[in-house]
Amino acid sequence: xRHAGSSRLPEEAPDISRLSDSLEEAIHWLSRYGADSExxxxxxxxxxxxxxxxxxxxxxxxxxxxxxxxxxxxxxYGRIEGAQPHLxxxxxxxxxxxxxxxxxxxxxxxxxxxxxxxxxxAQRYGKPRYNLEIVxxxxxxxxxxxxxxxxxxxxxxxxxxxxxxxxxDDAGLSLKEAMLAAGFxxxxxxxxxxxxxxxxxxxxxxxxxxxxxxxxxxxxxxxQGIVGQKRLTFExxxxxxxxxxxxxxxxxxxLAGAAEMVGYMEKLAQSYGPPMxxxxxxxxxxxxxxxxxxxxxxxxxxxRHSDGGELSSFCSEAAAGLGDLAARxxxxxxxxxxxxxxxxxxxxELTGWxxxxxxxxxxxxxxxxxxAGHDAQVMQSICPAALVFVPSRGGVxxxxxxxxxxxxxxxGVSVLTDLLYGLAYDKEGAL
Amino acid sequence: xRHAGSSRLPEEAPDISRLSDSLEEAIHWLSRYGADSExxxxxxxxxxxxxxxxxxxxxxxxxxxxxxxxxxxxxxYGRIEGAQPHLxxxxxxxxxxxxxxxxxxxxxxxxxxxxxxxxxxAQRYGKPRYNLEIVxxxxxxxxxxxxxxxxxxxxxxxxxxxxxxxxxDDAGLSLKEAMLAAGFxxxxxxxxxxxxxxxxxxxxxxxxxxxxxxxxxxxxxxxQGIVGQKRLTFExxxxxxxxxxxxxxxxxxxLAGAAEMVGYMEKLAQSYGPPMxxxxxxxxxxxxxxxxxxxxxxxxxxxRHSDGGELSSFCSEAAAGLGDLAARxxxxxxxxxxxxxxxxxxxxELTGWxxxxxxxxxxxxxxxxxxAGHDAQVMQSICPAALVFVPSRGGVxxxxxxxxxxxxxxxGVSVLTDLLYGLAYDKEGAL
Numbered sequence: 001x002r003h004a005g006s007s008r009l010p011e012e013a014p015d016i017s018r019l020s021d022s023l024e025e026a027i028h029w030l031s032r033y034g035a036d037s038e039x040x041x042x043x044x045x046x047x048x049x050x051x052x053x054x055x056x057x058x059x060x061x062x063x064x065x066x067x068x069x070x071x072x073x074x075x076x077y078g079r080i081e082g083a084q085p086h087l088x089x090x091x092x093x094x095x096x097x098x099x100x101x102x103x104x105x106x107x108x109x110x111x112x113x114x115x116x117x118x119x120x121x122a123q124r125y126g127k128p129r130y131n132l133e134i135v136x137x138x139x140x141x142x143x144x145x146x147x148x149x150x151x152x153x154x155x156x157x158x159x160x161x162x163x164x165x166x167x168x169d170d171a172g173l174s175l176k177e178a179m180l181a182a183g184f185x186x187x188x189x190x191x192x193x194x195x196x197x198x199x200x201x202x203x204x205x206x207x208x209x210x211x212x213x214x215x216x217x218x219x220x221x222x223x224q225g226i227v228g229q230k231r232l233t234f235e236x237x238x239x240x241x242x243x244x245x246x247x248x249x250x251x252x253x254x255l256a257g258a259a260e261m262v263g264y265m266e267k268l269a270q271s272y273g274p275p276m277x278x279x280x281x282x283x284x285x286x287x288x289x290x291x292x293x294x295x296x297x298x299x300x301x302x303x304r305h306s307d308g309g310e311l312s313s314f315c316s317e318a319a320a321g322l323g324d325l326a327a328r329x330x331x332x333x334x335x336x337x338x339x340x341x342x343x344x345x346x347x348x349e350l351t352g353w354x355x356x357x358x359x360x361x362x363x364x365x366x367x368x369x370x371x372a373g374h375d376a377q378v379m380q381s382i383c384p385a386a387l388v389f390v391p392s393r394g395g396v397x398x399x400x401x402x403x404x405x406x407x408x409x410x411x412g413v414s415v416l417t418d419l420l421y422g423l424a425y426d427k428e429g430a431l
Numbered sequence: 432x433r434h435a436g437s438s439r440l441p442e443e444a445p446d447i448s449r450l451s452d453s454l455e456e457a458i459h460w461l462s463r464y465g466a467d468s469e470x471x472x473x474x475x476x477x478x479x480x481x482x483x484x485x486x487x488x489x490x491x492x493x494x495x496x497x498x499x500x501x502x503x504x505x506x507x508y509g510r511i512e513g514a515q516p517h518l519x520x521x522x523x524x525x526x527x528x529x530x531x532x533x534x535x536x537x538x539x540x541x542x543x544x545x546x547x548x549x550x551x552x553a554q555r556y557g558k559p560r561y562n563l564e565i566v567x568x569x570x571x572x573x574x575x576x577x578x579x580x581x582x583x584x585x586x587x588x589x590x591x592x593x594x595x596x597x598x599x600d601d602a603g604l605s606l607k608e609a610m611l612a613a614g615f616x617x618x619x620x621x622x623x624x625x626x627x628x629x630x631x632x633x634x635x636x637x638x639x640x641x642x643x644x645x646x647x648x649x650x651x652x653x654x655q656g657i658v659g660q661k662r663l664t665f666e667x668x669x670x671x672x673x674x675x676x677x678x679x680x681x682x683x684x685x686l687a688g689a690a691e692m693v694g695y696m697e698k699l700a701q702s703y704g705p706p707m708x709x710x711x712x713x714x715x716x717x718x719x720x721x722x723x724x725x726x727x728x729x730x731x732x733x734x735r736h737s738d739g740g741e742l743s744s745f746c747s748e749a750a751a752g753l754g755d756l757a758a759r760x761x762x763x764x765x766x767x768x769x770x771x772x773x774x775x776x777x778x779x780e781l782t783g784w785x786x787x788x789x790x791x792x793x794x795x796x797x798x799x800x801x802x803a804g805h806d807a808q809v810m811q812s813i814c815p816a817a818l819v820f821v822p823s824r825g826g827v828x829x830x831x832x833x834x835x836x837x838x839x840x841x842x843g844v845s846v847l848t849d850l851l852y853g854l855a856y857d858k859e860g861a862l
Contacts, residue, residue, distance in 0.1 A: 210676025227675065231721055242828045243710035243733045244658065244802030245641025248701050250826075255711055259693035266687045270679050279674035280686055281721045283714070290662055290712045290731040292829065300721040302674045371675030395681075397673045398723065 008353075008422030009360055010125070019116055019417065020410035026112035027409070030057070031104035039400040040101035041108075044144035044169075046074065046182035053096055057111070057136055064119050066134070071194045072161045073154045074138035074184045078115065080122055082131040082424065088200040089131040090424040091383075092117065092416065095140035095151055095375055102141075103402025105409075109390075110205045111136050113413040117420055128424035130200060137375050144169045144178075152375035156382045157195040161185045200430040201350065201423050202379035203386050205416050207404050209372050211395030219411040220365040221389030222354050223346055226377040227275060227304040227369050228311045231339035234261070234322065237332040240287060240295025255285055255294040257331045261322045265301065268321065272314055275369055278303045306369045308343050344377040347384035349431055350419075354388055357418045363411055372397075384431050388415055439784075439853030440791055441556070450547055450848065451841035457543035458840070461488070462535035470831040471532035472539075475575035475600075477505065477613040484527055488542070488567055495550050497565070502625045503592045504585045505569035505615045509546065511553055513562040513855065519631040521559075521855040522814075523548065523847065524566035526582055526806055530574045534833025536638045536840075540821075542567050544636045544844040548851050559855035561631060568806055575600045575609075583806035587813045588626040592616045631861040632781065632854050633810035634817050636847045638835050640803050642826030650842040651796040652820030653785050656777055657808040658706060658735040658800050659742045662770035665692070665753065668763040671718060671726025686716055686725040688762045692753045696732065699752065703745055706800055709734045737800040739773050775808040778815035780862055781850075785819055788849045794842055803828075815862050819846055 033056060034042045034049030043050040054076050062068045066078035076096070082089075094110025114134040121128070137151030145167050153159040164176040164185075179185050213221050238254035262280045269278035283299040301318065305311040319335060326333035351367075358365040368389070376387040390412040393403040423430055464487060465473045465480030474481040485507050492509035493499045499509050507527070513520075525541025545565040552559065568582030576598045584590040595607040595616075610616050644652050669685035693711050700709035714730040732749065736742035750766060757764035789796040799820070807818040821843040824834040854861055 208676065209673050211681065212676075229675065240830075241826060242640050242803060243712055244660065244708065244735050244804075245639065245643075245828070246708065246802070246826060247705050248697075248708055249705075250642065253697070253710075255714060256693060256697045259690035259697075259711075262687060262690035263694060266679075266684070266690075274678050274680075277675065277677065277679055279684075279722070279724055280690075281674055281716075281723050281725060282719045283686060283716055283725075284719075285712075285714055288713045288715075291710070291733050292712050293710055294712060294714075302722050304675050371677070372673060373675070395672060395677060397676065399671070 008426040008428060009357065009418055010421050013361060014120065014414045014417040016410050016414055019120055019413045020406055022119070023112055023116045023409055023413050024406055026116060027104060027108060030108045030112060034098065036101065041098050041104050042100050042102065043096060043098045044100070045097050045139040045150065046178040047144070050097060051182055054136060057096070061115065061134070066118070070184070071154070072185045073150065073179065073194055074182060075151050075155060076136040078118070078134045080118060080128060080132045082128045084129055085131050087130050088198045088430065089133050090201050090420060090430065091133045091135055091199050092203040092420060093135035093137065094204050094206060095137040097139045097141050097143065099141050099143045099398045101400065102398050103400055105207045105402050105404055106209065106397065107140060109207055109409065113205045113416055116413055117417040120417055121421060121425065125421070125425050129429050130424045132420065132424045140375055145175050147175070148373065149375060149378045152378040154194040155196050156378050158378060161194055196382065199383040201384050202376060203388070203416060203419055204374060204376040205388050205412050206374055207402065208389040208392045209395070209397035210392065212368055213366060213389060213391035214393065214395065216366050218364040218366045219390070219408060220358050220363045220415055222351055222358065222365050222367050223370050223387035223389060224351060224367055225306060225343055225345040225369050226373060227306045227371050228308045228343035229302070229304045229339060229341045229373065230311060230315050230337060232301045232335050232337045234299055234301065234333060234335045236261070236297045236326060238295055239293070241293045243291045243293055246293060251293055252330045253293050254297040254331060257326060257329045258283065258297040258299055260325050262299070264321050264325060265318050268314065268318055272310065275371070276305050276310065276314060277371060278314065304371055306343050341373065344380055346376065346380060346387055350384050350386035353422065354386055354415065354419060357415050361414065361418065363415060386419070388412060439857040439859060440788065440849055441852050444792060445551065445845045445848040447841050447845055450551055450844045451837055453550070454543055454547045454840055454844050455837055457547060458535060458539060461539045461543060465529065467532065472529050472535050473531050473533065474527060474529045475531070476528050476570040476581065477609040478575070481528060482613055485567060488527070492546065492565070497549070501615070502585070503616045504581065504610065504625055505613060506582050506586060507567040509549070509565045511549060511559060511563045513559045515560055516562050518561050519629045519861065520562040520564050521632050521851060521861065522564045522566055522630050523634040523851060524568065525635050525637060526568040526571035528570045528572050528574065530572050530829045532831065533829050534831055536833050536835055537640065537828065538571060540638055540835070540840065541636045544847055547844055548848040551848055552852060552856065556852070556856050560860050561855045563851065563855045571806055576606050578606070579804065580806060580809045583809040585625045586627050587809050589809060592625055627813065630814040632815050633807060634819070634847060634850055635805060635807040636819050636843050637805055638833065639820040639823045640826070640828035641823065643799055644797060644820060644822035645824065645826065647797050649795040649797045650821070650839060651789050651794045651846055653782055653789065653796050653798050654777055654801050654818035654820060655782060655798055656737060656800055657775045657804060658737045658802050659739045659774035660733070660735045660770060660772045660804065661742060661746050661768060663732045663766050663768045665730055665732065665764060665766045667692070667728045667757065669726055670724070672724045674722045674724055677724060682724055683761045684724050685728040685762060688757060688760045689714065689728040689730055691756050693730070695752050695756060696749050699745065699749055703741065706802070707736045707741065707745060708802060709745065735802055737774050772804065775811055777807065777811060777818055781815050781817035784853065785817055785846060785850060788846050792845065792849065794846060817850070819843060
């Protein structure tokens with residue numbers, strides 16, 4: 001590892017108050033696209049509110065002097081060409097889409113902060129050595145289609161606009177149809193390559209979506225890696241029967257069985273200890289009537305751990321335990337794994353660099369794993385990537401109540417500005 | 432108690448094969464009204480299929496020589512006037528409405544059997560001493576409006592067409608509007624009194640909707656009483672949070688709490704022993720997403736026991752236990768009781784009479800409590816009432832798979848015929 005960090009910081013610390021004013025205005029401005037009357041924001045992939053947000057961002061970037069372009073799937077870029085463009089590109093940003101009725105910081109913060117940092121650097125230091133770009137990824141949340149990372153997944157080559165998955169939204173529209181309707185991927189579209197080969201680094205700034213930083217009283221989360229994640233759906237089949245005429249001893253109650261399973265998995269996850277987490281977040285009964293013994297219950301398991309081996313071992317143990325519980329009650333249990341993401345380590349050198357910046361600029365920080373998935377983990381497959389967190393009040397996430405104070409947001413953009421300077425402007429540059 | 436029973440049986444046993452043919456035809460015929468393509472039957476109160484079924488029944492009864500009339504709420508009667516009409520009326524029947532996608536025996540059997548018995552008796556024995564009537568109650572299931580026993584409830588005076596509850600169906604139509612639209616309760620309607628003052632007995636024949644008779648290998652269920660029933664809705668409030676970023680130790684998971692509660696109530700009901708039954712039949716999560724810790728869970732409790740004291744004691748113990756579980760997890764628990772029906776004992780003399788008939792005619796029988804509610808329990812408040820069960824294959828109920836064999840159906844109608852003879856024809860008559 002090369003000695004990076006402090007030597008590459010600009011001597012002068014970023015002007016926090018200037019960064020903060022500009023950032024606050026940008027977040028507030030962006031939150032108007034897809035805003036609802038209850039303070040929530042909904043920008044689902046390729047919908048009108050999503051299109052309006054991307055178009056408004058494109059206009060704003062253009063007016064600020066960036067070179068603006070979309071790729072075929074709708075990722076939006078703003079570019080400052082470097083003095084030596086052949087050296088490659090330093091990229092920052094996050095995703096523009098939201099969950100339904102989400103908050104105004106998730107994704108948007110990384111875009112607003114990236115734009116703020118780029119414009120600050122360009123104004124203060126002029127043309128960078130490397131190309132410096134901001135990206136507004138089209139999709140990360142999986143809120144409209146059953147798919148996540150459609151934006152960064154195309155940039156990294158995991159997906160391709162030539163092979164659009166055959167998936168549908170709640171209204172029965174396919175991803176391909178929605179993409180075409182929004183004006184992307186048509187033959188007439190400008191032939192930008194979606195997969196990027198020129199990236200030298202990707203930096204994502206994001207709210208934590210958890211309460212670790214708040215509880216630790218720290219400004220910056222230095223993300224070492226992103227936990228592995230498995231998601232499964234279990235189906236428990238018993239026998240629907242009359243709630244009044246079926247004695248307790250004759251029942252094959254799918255809910256009573258599922259309830260025991262939920263308790264079993266909670267205890268098992270606790271026995272593994274942190275950072276193991278396991279959640280039954282969705283559970284559905286059939287027929288779900290007060291006076292009928294439930295005949296069928298479906299429920300999901302979301303299990304995460306920073307260690308892939310521990311995660312697998314948890315899931316195997318859970319499946320065996322659940323099978324025993326089902327057998328004891330005469331229930332039929334089936335399961336289906338529909339997500340299996342290995343843990344991802346972020347780039348160690350970039351991560352060390354973020355820590356150095358915190359030390360030099362006196363930001364309190366915590367090294368941590370992210371329990372949530374982020375575009376940075378996908379980008380890490382094609383270039384060194386870093387993920388930096390700022391606190392989320394109460395750990396609230398995916399809700400209009402999501403909140404991070406102006407000071408906390410400013411600390412993040414200051415770290416990002418220092419990091420981008422070192423990567424794109426410093427004579428060493430990149431990694 | 433007077434000596435009833437065997438002395439009142441007609442010397443000649445009912446002609447089972449004649450009864451059976453007629454009954455089978457009637458059940459099959461009635462099941463066409465509201466039939467769906469998957470073998471289910473749906474006749475919700477005052478809907479088109481319901482109106483067609485009542486109109487067809489009215490026509491059939493008229494053609495068979497009965498005097499036919501509706502009351503103001505849509506209960507349909509067929510009457511054979513007695514030789515001494517001032518003595519009062521012996522009534523049999525059940526309800527014409529069904530659950531959504533129900534079976535063809537629930538309710539319909541009691542109507543088809545009543546009509547079969549009436550016509551058989553009239554043909555065989557001519558005019559009865561007492562008036563003999565069949566009723567097709569308009570509503571019992573509570574499937575369209577949140578209300579049960581609207582039919583027998585009006586006949587018994589529990590409800591009245593002057594004070595229609597302000598309740599609505601799923602489409603937002605009120606009970607009053609639906610009733611008017613079906614042509615009932617208008618000023619122009621014939622001024623029959625809904626509440627009956629002339630009833631000397633009510634007999635209801637019904638499928639068991641449980642598996643007791645099948646398991647015991649018995650033909651007839653002699654119902655001593657109907658269990659008391661309480662229904663409550665519990666709401667558990669925790670904290671919705673990110674499934675990946677919230678350590679197990681910091682969670683206030685409403686589903687994990689509710690699951691423990693479901694298990695607690697199951698064990699508690701088992702510890703009370705039969706006939707205690709307790710069911711969580713409906714359970715709903717908010718937000719119900721795989722990657723979000725459930726913030727809120729609502730679930731119902733349906734608890735039944737033949738002894739009102741035991742039932743109350745179970746519910747108190749459950750509420751206390753659930754409160755402790757909630758407190759231990761930092762969850763907020765609220766509850767709302769929305770049904771509280773005391774156990775009802777059927778008329779002891781009539782019940783004894785049914786047993787005598789079984790003995791004389793050599794039908795195997797079981798004395799039992801009904802775990803389900805029936806019109807007979809409502810009618811018992813204004814006249815001696817009896818409820819007689821025949822087996823349900825596998826105990827299946829409220830489903831197109833509901834089934835009772837032709838022999839089993841015939842045994843029931845034979846008992847009903849004997850009973851109606853004794854009540855309406857015998858020189859002693861009634862009770």
